[in-house]
Amino acid sequence: MKKWLRTLTMTAAAIVTLSACGAGEEAPQTDGEAAPGGEEAVEATDFTVGMVTDVGGIDDKSFNQSSWEGLSAFGEEFGLTEGTDYRYLQSGDMSEFEPNIRQLVREDVDLVWGIGFLMEDAVRTIAEQVEDSQLAIVDSVVVDADGNTYPNVANITFKEHEGSFLVGVAAALQSNTNKVGFIGGVEGALIKKFENGFKAGVKAVNPDAEIIVQYAESFNNPDRGSQIANTMYSQGADIIYHAAGDTGNGLFTEAINRARNGEDVWAIGVDRDQHEEGAYGDGQSVTLTSMVKRVDTAVQIVSERTMNGDFPGGEVLEYGLDDEAVGIAPTTDNMSEEALQAVEDYKAQIQAGDISVPQSDEEYEDFLSSL
Structure with a gap:
């Protein structure tokens, strides 16, 4: 089984176990331990996730679109409602990055995505000002003045x-x-x-x-x-x-x-x-x-981990050929x-x-x- 699919299958199994407990019941823990990451896992219906696009928007037929497709696939898989449980804010220009991220954080969205390395400064500002936020950025590693990553930012990179x-x-x-x-x-x-x-x-x-x-x-x-x-x-x-x-x-x-x-x-x-x-x-x-x-798959995996109480804050996740996360397209008609x-x-x-x-x-x- 491909590494991407294996990761998704394992985390999906955890969510199925959690959902089977029913409303108001807690998922059983092993030896009294909390869910991975030291936080309690939440039910899918309680989880919200938002995405702030780069200026290309979700129909750029490239980077932003792939990210939104991943978030949509995640939401659909776990029965979330588009527009309330998962949604996006589109940026018209770079000046809107920080206000858009801040808006989602103020609305207590559980996980807020910044799509693209151009959002690094905006994500850093919010990470420092709102320490209990859970942020994720694609294509950048956000660090402080000492070169340390922020515990409330997951950094997603590719080879x-x-x-x-x-x-x-x-x-x-x-x-x-x-x-x-x-x-x-x-x-x-x-x-x-x-x-x-x-x-x-x-x-x-x-x-x-x-x-x-x-x-x-x-x-x-x-x-x-x-x-x-x-x-x-x-x-x-x-x-x-x-x-x-x-x-x-x-x-x-x-x-x-x-x-x-x-x-x-x-x-x-x-x-x-x-x-x-x-x-x-x-x-x-x-x-x-x-x-x-495979930005779409990375967005799915990290969103799912976070929903399952395993937010990879402070981590730098890098995906490459070994993960089948980069490569040539499946359409090879002209090669x-x-x-x-x-x-x-x-x-x-x-x-x-x-x-x-x-x-x-x-x-x-x-x-x-x-x-």
Whole structure:
């Protein structure tokens, strides 16, 4: 059984046991001990969870949408009511992050999610001001001035560089021009993991390949994404990978327009299987593959743990290839057999520790020198 599924099954069993006790009855404890985490587990009907989106919103077809899908799946599985037991607040811009998180905390929501590393400052502020809150953040580790995590914040991270390496391998093998591109959203340590992992995968297969990199400095500007993609394709890149949220949807628009005009170009999606985002014509798609990141499953697992009295406050939870939390999308219609086999071969090497995938620019330069 997959690690993700095993974790969900174990925690689900705990909730079933709890619910079977009936209203007003306490779940039996072993040797008089409290539930895991030192807190009493609560019944599903007493649990509330809220999510504050980044500026892309829950229909960005990427990161925020995956998070909401995970929270919705959690709520539906345990019979929670959308809008009361589980819900989201959408942020129009960064200035709304802290007020939105604060609103949910003031309403005594049991677990409040901040979706995206841009919410780090907002989560830190609330964590310090409301010590009995239970907060979770995706793609960041929130620390105090001394570098310590907060006991009321669960930090969810992923090894995006590992999954990005694999789509880089695919891009290198299927490029006809030996030139590929990467579009980033807001430049920072997180998106650099996507960029450097991708570049390393390309270079591992084809050291002579050219890689064009540009940042949009926005996760919510599809028009900007289209403009950057247009420039890269015009410069000869035939495959472009994005890690840019809603901005990346502009990449698909540009790729589809060019494909309809007979050009042989591809796009690589991110966070979730974006095959449909590249769909056009009669069952065709410009999406070569996607680097999936199971934010949805992470949201489910942590929400479920918290509902079961096992809130992972102060912990840094990192999910990667070994957890099947990152990798290529299940839709592989446009990938060659050679590329699929190479992806599996390189995946095995990463898992065996034979390849250390770079995350930063410095690590990438070291990686290049080792080729």
